[in-house]
Amino acid sequence: MKIDHIGIAVRSIERSLEFYREVLGAAPSRRVVVAQEGVEAAMLPAGGPRIELLQPAAADSPLARFLEKRGEGIHHIAVEVDDLDAAAAAVRRSGRRLVTDEIRIGAENYRYVFVHPKDAGGVLLELIEPLARQSAGKAAR
Amino acid sequence: MKIDHIGIAVRSIERSLEFYREVLGAAPSRRVVVAQEGVEAAMLPAGGPRIELLQPAAADSPLARFLEKRGEGIHHIAVEVDDLDAAAAAVRRSGRRLVTDEIRIGAENYRYVFVHPKDAGGVLLELIEPLARQSAGKAAR
Numbered sequence: 001m002k003i004d005h006i007g008i009a010v011r012s013i014e015r016s017l018e019f020y021r022e023v024l025g026a027a028p029s030r031r032v033v034v035a036q037e038g039v040e041a042a043m044l045p046a047g048g049p050r051i052e053l054l055q056p057a058a059a060d061s062p063l064a065r066f067l068e069k070r071g072e073g074i075h076h077i078a079v080e081v082d083d084l085d086a087a088a089a090a091v092r093r094s095g096r097r098l099v100t101d102e103i104r105i106g107a108e109n110y111r112y113v114f115v116h117p118k119d120a121g122g123v124l125l126e127l128i129e130p131l132a133r134q135s136a137g138k139a140a141r
Numbered sequence: 142m143k144i145d146h147i148g149i150a151v152r153s154i155e156r157s158l159e160f161y162r163e164v165l166g167a168a169p170s171r172r173v174v175v176a177q178e179g180v181e182a183a184m185l186p187a188g189g190p191r192i193e194l195l196q197p198a199a200a201d202s203p204l205a206r207f208l209e210k211r212g213e214g215i216h217h218i219a220v221e222v223d224d225l226d227a228a229a230a231a232v233r234r235s236g237r238r239l240v241t242d243e244i245r246i247g248a249e250n251y252r253y254v255f256v257h258p259k260d261a262g263g264v265l266l267e268l269i270e271p272l273a274r275q276s277a278g279k280a281a282r
Binding site: 001002003006008010015016019020022023024025026044046047048049051070071072073074077079081087090091092094096114117119120121122124125135 | 142143144147149150151156157160161163164165167174185186187189192211212213214215218220222228230231232235237256258261262263264267281
């Protein structure tokens with residue numbers, strides 16, 4: 001188990017960056033829009049797992065609904081796994097749900113799927129697998 | 142900025158460990174009771190920042206109130222800083238609040254203080270400094 005990043009839901013990335021700059025001296029390495037999730041993201045390098053600030057890019061996005069319901073705060077934890085297909089199958093086999101059964105490809109060159117927080121002790125847990133490793137694995141089989 | 146651990150509020154460490162074992166193959170390295178915070182904690186090593194499962198050890202603890210209000214889920218992020226006294230002073234100087242002004246010593250040999258979530262974009266942010274480094278720093282001054 002290796003934590004890749006922690007996602008934090010914010011109303012304004014700009015305003016939030018002020019906090020991380022002033023309190024932790026952190027600055028974003030990258031900003032991307034992830035259209036399929038309706039979010040804009042800023043990545044804060046942290047010498048290991050990053051902090052991902054997430055701001056809604058669409059009013060009807062799950063992130064916009066999260067902010068409406070819970071306000072700003074920690075949104076999800078992303079953990080890297082060796083084999084995402086196997087991990088997703090294991091979740092389903094154990095009777096737990098995924099948020100979507102379909103595995104998606106993110107803006108940062110990894111495949112991902114979310115375990116449903118109702119089956120993960122209230123944590124929105126993202127399972128990810130870097131694409132490069134996945135291709136290497138497939139080639140070796 | 143370096144993330145040290147992610148704290149997750151759970152009603153039962155035992156039940157929660159089942160999830161982390163089955164889905165992520167993770168097992169706890171250590172269990173401690175932190176009397177001053179009214180919590181019992183289990184640490185899950187994650188090849189970098191750990192996951193800290195937190196269960197109330199006292200009915201009137203802040204963690205018990207968190208669970209009552211928000212249910213199980215991600216509770217806090219702990220970030221290691223170089224100089225905790227300077228970081229805490231910077232937070233106060235910027236007009237932001239700490240949960241307690243007093244810096245405490247944790248069960249795992251570090252000093253810590255929490256930034257108030259209302260002043261940290263809804264995130265309960267723990268600032269920590271390992272005790273060994275702090276002694277070394279003080280000795281060098």
